[in-house]
Amino acid sequence: MSEPLLVVDHMTKRFGGLVAVKDVSFSIRPGEILGLIGPNGSGKSTVMKSILGIHPPDGGSVKVDGTEVAGWAPHKIAQRGVGMVFQHSRPLHRQTVFENILLGLLPDRLTYLIPDAATERRAREIAEKVGLGHVLDRRPGTLPFADLRKMEIAKAIARNPRIVLVDEPFAGLTSRETAAFAQLIREMRDDGRAVLIVDHNVRSVAALVDRIYAMYVGERIAEGSVDDVLRDETVRRVYLGGALTVAARPESSFKDVDTPFLAVDKLDVFYGKAQALEDVSLKVHKGEFVAVVGLNGAGKTTLFNAISGLVPYSGAIKREGTALAGRSAAKVARGGIVQAPEGRDLFTEMSVRENLELGGARLTPEEREERLDWLYGLFPILKTRGKQNAGTLSGGEQQMLTIARALMMKPDMLILDEPTLGLAPVIMEQISKALEKLRQTTPLTVLLGEQNVTFALPHADRVYVLEHGRIVWEGDPSRFEADVGERYL
Ligand SMILES: Nc1ncnc2c1ncn2[C@@H]1O[C@H](COP(=O)(O)OP(=O)(O)OP(=O)(O)O)[C@@H](O)[C@H]1O
Ligand SMILES: [Mg+2]
Incomplete structure (x- = not known):
């Protein structure tokens, strides 16, 4: 040798x-x-x-x-x-x-x-x-x-x-x-x-x-x-960690069938001459977990940014029947639609605790403490690293902080863009359990963008597949594998 x-x-x-x-x-x-x-x-x-x-x-x-x-x-x-x-x-x-x-x-x-x-x-x-x-x-x-x-x-x-x-x-x-x-x-x-x-x-x-x-x-x-x-x-x-096992709820179990919590209708987005989204329509019911599955560049982030008021579009995006067009991103977020962005977007020169407190700025002090306690239970590392600058956290720790900061805002709808990027399996399992608990115990609505279908499917009540800016499949997670699985699994 x-x-x-x-x-x-x-x-x-x-x-x-x-x-x-x-x-x-x-x-x-x-x-x-x-x-x-x-x-x-x-x-x-x-x-x-x-x-x-x-x-x-x-x-x-x-x-x-x-x-x-x-x-x-x-x-x-x-x-x-x-x-x-x-x-x-x-x-x-x-x-x-x-x-x-x-x-x-x-x-x-x-x-x-x-x-x-x-x-x-x-x-x-x-x-x-x-x-x-x-x-x-x-x-x-x-x-x-x-x-x-x-x-x-x-x-x-x-x-x-x-x-x-x-x-x-x-x-x-x-x-x-x-x-x-x-x-x-x-x-x-x-x-x-x-x-x-x-x-x-x-x-x-x-x-x-x-x-x-x-x-x-x-x-x-x-x-x-x-x-x-x-x-x-x-x-x-x-x-x-262990395996993820959860079950989808049928669409009929949601009550807002006629006017869903979020309705995206015939959305088009252009960057200059390039069309990033074409005729995208989808709906998310109150309390529902919906996954948008798509590869890099399929248009997931663009879709989420349009919903969050960060990119201009044609077509309609409605929250409980009211059009969101023209509202600033800050206003959409204050209204309860909160995005945990891909690529993190943290204040790197501020401490972990400060980043979290900013997320909870609009809560009362009691609500904030309660929320922090709950999040520290979910991500104990964030508690022990409270004073550390966010920019020096490890890759996965930054990802946890991004998700935690979004949850600090007590959103009605949480948009998670590729939350599993760089996370250890055991942490994915933890987030998975946390999402499951939220799903069962709170009215939180979740729109999840993932290419990691192994993570996305167990949590989704319904799934949309986005390819080259178009929705090419939608349905129940149990049908995903048979219909489009070979391209993604
Ligand atoms: N410059 C720094 N100042 C203070 N703490 C730091 C610094 N760089 C890293 N750390 C801490 O050291 C520990 C190890 O970080 P490291 O980036 O090596 O982890 P890792 O194993 O690569 O994790 P991941 O899988 O999340 O990328 C982390 O808890 C991190 O917060
Ligand atoms: Mg690392």
Whole structure:
């Protein structure tokens, strides 16, 4: 067996009083993929950032091919052959896709360099390999989500690292895109690189990795083969959780049949010349949970933004019979239709508690305390992190805060746009249970946008499928699988 390329030994990282990573040790050989799993906030991203020197470790050692690099500056560590595929794409927006990839191929000491033909050819090859060949001349801002993720991989391949750290590559991707991405990562391994990957898509991680290291509150809880770790009692309890089982209620059980709580009628939305929504009609009854299922770019967010008063439209949107057109977004929200947006939209420089209090600004002090208590029961981590800046929360913690802040407003209707993005399975189960409790004990109405149908279906009383801006199917969740399931499951 070859020597490990990356050796992490008793690594520790603190943020003030919080020990985000404690005594973590593992090694990865060339041609090996190690999966790093754990609940939200367990320290996975911090492990990666500490290896790369972005958050230099406070203790322990990081060896790259035998050389101690702990404490080095990130660019020095990168020069040693460590690359990271970040969860959030950070492209250079004024450069084309081709130029973005090309930059990764140029030696970083030279600030001005005219690439030769061979370098350009290599950039094209990489673009082809990741499936960006047809968009080389586009600017990143115009690309769909999955293509932006591909560009991050392409940039990483261009830099030719021997050790690749990949943070949540599958979040927000469809199953087909996930499979294509997994194949790219497999090829990195087959090229003899050492790969460390974090993702909450357990099935895809299990199919890809050679071994798993599982963490909980900064520490190792299990390590070994995929089967052993996923069967581990502690891992099941703190990370995987149980299965979701719920049942839909028939439409006839809702009383507002003639004038539903929300009625969207023949909605059209244009961005410039591009039509984002075409002839979209749907209704949501009071107390009903309705799911809008659709892939990236299908138009879910546009639909929700139209309802929330954030984008202009033609057609009608009515709440209990009254048209909402012309109302400001603030007025729609004050009226009780509240959106927990995709991409979070938190006040990053304010604390967790301040973000929540802003959500509850219109409640009486007693109502606010009561609501906070209830939300802390739902998301205990938000209570313990009350003073932390929202911007420094882990990916999943930010997602929880977004949902909690929307619930603080005591909405009549809650619009959840991709709430499961980046959440650990056990948290999805928690949110799932919370939604179920809300469904049974309150008149809350929910409009849920998801491409994760495994999460959406169990909660939905009815489902709409949105494709390319049009509703192509509507019906009962029990018929979903037979009718349109093959495209989504
Ligand atoms: N700069 C910071 N200041 C204070 N706390 C931080 C900072 N960065 C991260 N943390 C905290 O450290 C813990 C670990 O965060 P990390 O981002 O590593 O989690 P994670 O395992 O990647 O979670 P997720 O799956 O949700 O992305 C979290 O509780 C987070 O709130
Ligand atoms: Mg993370």
